[in-house]
Amino acid sequence: MPTKTPEEIQAQREAWLARKAARAAGQEAPPQPAAPASEAEPVVEVSAPPEPVVEAPAATPEPVAAPAPSTPPAAPPAGGKRSPEEIRAQREAFLAAKAAKAAGVAAPAPKPAEAAPAPAPAATPTAVEKPAPAPKPAAAATPKPAPAKAAPAEPEKIDPTVTRREFLNYAWLASIALLTVQGIGMGLWFAFPNFKEGQFGGNFPIGDAAGALPEVNSGPKAYVDGKFWLVNLDTEVDGQSRKGIMAIYKVCTHLGCLYEWVPMTNRFECPCHGSKFQLSGDYIAGPARRSLDRFVIQAVAPDGSIKETDAEGNPLEINGDETLIIDTGRRILGAPVLVPA
Numbered sequence: 495m496p497t498k499t500p501e502e503i504q505a506q507r508e509a510w511l512a513r514k515a516a517r518a519a520g521q522e523a524p525p526q527p528a529a530p531a532s533e534a535e536p537v538v539e540v541s542a543p544p545e546p547v548v549e550a551p552a553a554t555p556e557p558v559a560a561p562a563p564s565t566p567p568a569a570p571p572a573g574g575k576r577s578p579e580e581i582r583a584q585r586e587a588f589l590a591a592k593a594a595k596a597a598g599v600a601a602p603a604p605k606p607a608e609a610a611p612a613p614a615p616a617a618t619p620t621a622v623e624k625p626a627p628a629p630k631p632a633a634a635a636t637p638k639p640a641p642a643k644a645a646p647a648e649p650e651k652i653d654p655t656v657t658r659r660e661f662l663n664y665a666w667l668a669s670i671a672l673l674t675v676q677g678i679g680m681g682l683w684f685a686f687p688n689f690k691e692g693q694f695g696g697n698f699p700i701g702d703a704a705g706a707l708p709e710v711n712s713g714p715k716a717y718v719d720g721k722f723w724l725v726n727l728d729t730e731v732d733g734q735s736r737k738g739i740m741a742i743y744k745v746c747t748h749l750g751c752l753y754e755w756v757p758m759t760n761r762f763e764c765p766c767h768g769s770k771f772q773l774s775g776d777y778i779a780g781p782a783r784r785s786l787d788r789f790v791i792q793a794v795a796p797d798g799s800i801k802e803t804d805a806e807g808n809p810l811e812i813n814g815d816e817t818l819i820i821d822t823g824r825r826i827l828g829a830p831v832l833v834p835a
Contacts, residue, residue: 517593518593694721695822697821698819703793703814711726721744721745722742722743722744723741723742724820727739729773731776736808738809738812740775740791740810741791741820743789746766751767753765761778767780774809785830787807787826787827788803788826788828789826790820791803791820793817793818794816794817795815806829807826
């Protein structure tokens with residue numbers, strides 16, 4: 495049985511320690527020198543006893559490279575035995591693979607046994623391990639944005655919708671306001687009438703007295719648009735003088751009928767209820783309770799002076815050269831009738 499010199503044993507041991515240290519450091523292990531095989535002596539297969547495995551310090555886990563496809567071991571020699579060198583080499587390879595697995599690196603592929611006595615070829619290099627990736631720099635802490643200031647509270651919005659109750663309230667208020675405005679307008683219209691000239695309620699200019707007046711104590715002259723009778727008097731009634739001109743309202747003082755002048759009787763008579771009045775408008779008989787109403791007459795002299803009918807409605811005496819204007823907006827009520835007790 496061939497023996498190794500102490501130098502060969504020492505060199506093989508140093509190579510094994512170097513490979514173990516390189517694998518623990520994550521480097522590529524140097525190739526293992528091939529041991530010469532002997533043809534003369536059969537190889538005795540000896541099973542290697544398990545040895546305690548010293549765990550390498552924990553390293554950063556790295557992606558494990560896929561192991562190279564292992565070459566099936568060569569058939570043992572004819573005798574079925576291996577030499578002590580092959581057994582030792584196989585044991586060292588087993589320990590190296592176990593240490594590599596514990597360190598988290600790829601285990602080297604087992605080396606085929608040499609059947610021929612020729613010098614063993616160079617060992618297949620183990621799989622090249624990927625270098626450990628450089629540690630990533632810590633990401634800079636992103637500064638947190640300052641909290642946004644709270645927006646000022648918006649004023650409360652008013653709901654534009656109107657309920658049925660509110661609508662009715664508004665309708666009532668609008669109706670009351672409209673009626674109030676109409677009442678005020680009508681009151682002002684009656685208080686301050688604005689009639690056009692020649693329209694009832696306004697002034698009726700009838701021209702020169704000489705051409706407009708009827709004859710003295712003759713029948714009255716009717717003015718339909720102005721609703722009055724123009725009379726020229728020179729008489730006495732109940733001992734009182736009636737001299738001058740008068741404008742008598744054409745509406746009966748009883749119930750508002752339109753009376754007529756009756757030339758046969760020389761008086762005014764109402765066809766509705768039979769009230770009778772003199773040419774001067776004084777009451778004679780019938781259901782009426784006062785004499786006929788009169789309008790104010792304005793007599794404008796050539797010098798611009800104006801004379802008017804007095805407050806009692808008596809006849810207005812004129813010279814005959816005046817211009818006459820009848821104011822139908824100012825009516826004087828007739829004298830009341832004294833009913834005997």
